[in-house]
Amino acid sequence: MSSVFHRVENRPLPVAVRAEGSCVWDAEGKRYLDAAGGAIVVGIGHGDRDVAASMEEQASAVAFAHGTQFTTPALEAYAAELAPLLPMEAPRVYPVSGGSEAVETALKLARTYHLARGDSGRHKVIARWGSYHGNTLGALDASGRPPLRAPYGPWLGRVVHVPAANEYRCPFDTHPQGCGERHAELLERAILEEGPDSVACFIAEPVVGATLGAVAPPDGYWPAVREVCSRHGVLLVADEVMTGFGRTGAWFGSDHWGLRPDILTAGKGASSGYWPLGLTVCSGEIFEAVVAGGFVHGFTNSHSAVGAAVGRAVLAKLRDGGLVEASRIKGERLLKELSEALADEPHVGDVRGLGLMIGIELVADRQTKAPFARAEHVTEGVLAAARESGLLLYPSPGGADGTNGDAFMLGPPFVITDEELTEAVEKTHAAIVAAASPARP
Ligand SMILES: Cc1ncc(COP(=O)(O)O)c(C=O)c1O
Known part of the structure; x- marks a missing residue:
């Protein structure tokens, strides 16, 4: 039993033991692509000596x-x-x-x-x-x-x-x-x-x-x-x-x-x-x-x-390191690729952002922009599916009316590589399909 009062107590937290560039590894050896930069924090990358x-x-x-x-x-x-x-x-x-x-x-x-x-x-x-x-x-x-x-x-x-x-x-x-x-x-x-x-x-x-x-x-x-x-x-x-x-x-x-x-x-x-x-x-x-x-x-x-x-x-x-410029250029690419990959997803309402600060809003109905009820915890479902696949995203729930609304953010380190950007797009897409799409025609 832990003596720590953790931020999260409703699921076991993995134990972070190493971080480098855009990735974090846990004690079991699992690699996470940190597309959230922690909490949109890490710009220069992890593990800088x-x-x-x-x-x-x-x-x-x-x-x-x-x-x-x-x-x-x-x-x-x-x-x-x-x-x-x-x-x-x-x-x-x-x-x-x-x-x-x-x-x-x-x-x-x-x-x-x-x-x-x-x-x-x-x-x-x-x-x-x-x-x-x-x-x-x-x-x-x-x-x-x-x-x-x-x-x-x-x-x-x-x-x-x-x-x-x-x-x-x-x-x-x-x-x-x-x-x-x-x-x-x-x-x-x-x-x-x-x-x-x-x-x-x-x-x-x-x-x-x-x-x-x-x-x-x-x-x-x-x-x-x-x-x-x-x-x-x-x-x-x-x-x-x-x-x-x-x-x-x-x-x-x-x-x-x-x-x-x-x-x-x-x-x-x-x-x-x-x-x-x-x-x-x-x-x-x-x-x-x-x-x-x-x-x-x-x-x-x-x-x-x-x-x-x-x-x-x-x-x-x-x-x-020219990292501010890198944030702009990689952000434009990430926004474009996410927008294209998610264009036909029925519950993706909006893909937006500036630089490597990107948000994806999920809606129950694309036409009316009606949100899912918060009680459905769609954001949390997407984050869990992403985490399972080794991708970290950052939650932004409640934005539709202050209570309801599902959205999440990508804010990776500016040193993210081209391959990692592609991985982030693919795993984000897969997490949305897994958590927001199947149960809802
Ligand atoms: C715009 C903004 N202001 C203030 C804060 C609070 O910062 P901290 O969590 O370091 O106290 C945050 C944290 O997310 C933030 O995004």
């Missing part, structure tokens, strides 16, 4: 230096190398231990910015339904994913939500004309209803991750949203925890639309899973405003020297 060495080197030199007592060469170098890649002016990087911490930090930073400017009434956060920002209470309140919120409802409710743009299920009668702009109007309406002087920030994922399954907005969305936020003095927080560091085929998801957020959060791909690393980044303007009065915040493990060394080594791999 250089990154492991950077960790050892830094830990041997200085493993821990508290952020209120020291800075470190690793941290200074990492931030300096990252800064030119970030979609903002004179960025300042605040490293933390993961995506949820990065989001908490971003929300507090937005509040602190307004306080520093004497705008003390601005405290409200607007986020979107169909979004995920983390599982700590502030980040969970921003998240628009009802099943995750439900048990903790009594602790939540401060954050205001507007809809996310989802072209596959667009509610506007003018679709596909001007959908992005109409969403920006909904955001503006929410700001006006709340009272513009009370709104601190709007937080959203540039491309929605696991809540909807790799959903990119129409091109008009981000420019229109940026304009609304700027006009009302509302800070725009781009949550790039999943989309950052090359996942969408650009350094940051924001880059696809020339979006310049005021604050940006990252995690996952920043360290490719080699270290628990998250980042909150703000523009120089925000930093200058905040720094005079101080930022009442901090974590014991923020500004980690080892985390920075690992982040820097991962950044070098992405940059020197």
Whole structure:
């Protein structure tokens, strides 16, 4: 009997003992093609010795230096190398231990910015339904994913939500004309209803991750949203925890639309899973405003020297290995091949994505886009069939109406080979046929 409180207790978990490139092996010798990159985390590939060495080197030199007592060469170098890649002016990087911490930090930073400017009434956060920002209470309140919120409802409710743009299920009668702009109007309406002087920030994922399954907005969305936020003095927080560091085929998801957020959060791909690393980044303007009065915040493990060394080594791999470009090119191929392979599958409603961040939505009825009932657990069935065949996929259930809806994601490492891409397409197809098709004519 195990003494671990596992994430999953309803089935035995295989024991991972080795990982290399795009594959993970368990203790029984079974190979898994990690088309999920864990949880859309691993960009540079598993088993990178250089990154492991950077960790050892830094830990041997200085493993821990508290952020209120020291800075470190690793941290200074990492931030300096990252800064030119970030979609903002004179960025300042605040490293933390993961995506949820990065989001908490971003929300507090937005509040602190307004306080520093004497705008003390601005405290409200607007986020979107169909979004995920983390599982700590502030980040969970921003998240628009009802099943995750439900048990903790009594602790939540401060954050205001507007809809996310989802072209596959667009509610506007003018679709596909001007959908992005109409969403920006909904955001503006929410700001006006709340009272513009009370709104601190709007937080959203540039491309929605696991809540909807790799959903990119129409091109008009981000420019229109940026304009609304700027006009009302509302800070725009781009949550790039999943989309950052090359996942969408650009350094940051924001880059696809020339979006310049005021604050940006990252995690996952920043360290490719080699270290628990998250980042909150703000523009120089925000930093200058905040720094005079101080930022009442901090974590014991923020500004980690080892985390920075690992982040820097991962950044070098992405940059020197041309891996962001690889994500774009391989992503285009994977999207095309999946779309072709699944074109005649009766329960495949949509195949979409950007770079190596791809979503497949399954529906009970292709014409009406009616979802399966969540109780049928179609997503879980596909994932189980894939796992059985040695393919790891990432679940995105609930996207059709917040509760029902079946989707899953592919987000493999950017070093995935041509043969592995073909394997991913074939095994994904087979898993869908096995789990979603036979019982349903
Ligand atoms: C967009 C986004 N924000 C925040 C988070 C939370 O990150 P973490 O799980 O590292 O706390 C996630 C995790 O999936 C995410 O996808």
